[in-house]
Amino acid sequence: MDSMTIIAVASIVTAGITLAIGVLGPSLGEGRAVATALTSLAQQPDAAPSITRTLFVGLAMIESTAIYCFVVAMILVFANPFWNHFAAAAGQ
Template identity: 35%
Template structure:
């Protein structure tokens, strides 16, 4: 049976870790966006005269919530392809 090299183990662990980070970021953004959009729609239904301001704030918040998973994906890709732990 052939032994795995140290670099192969580090690369495999990096890919698995990056996948888990991306999964967590996507789930967090999904839950956050769902919760925020639901609450925004509820407040638009309660105060229709303020729906323009609420909608604008909702779009800004969606952008801010989505920026975190994008940063996580970029960092995960950098750590997989430019891994500082590989000798």
């Protein structure tokens, strides 16, 4: 197996692990945030606009973590910064 194949396999495996771990945390966080917001809405229905607005801002911030993991995985698969280094080393 040549070095380019090893880099390709390592990139794909790392991208998969990045997505698996990087999406697990935000998913659990979003579920907990929604459950807490629903509990708060049940206890204080008059504060619904404030709770809902705060919930959506918090969910957007939590979701950005999963989006960053997705971007890192796409960079590893399609625009890997190690390709040029190993291609230049193989050519020398």
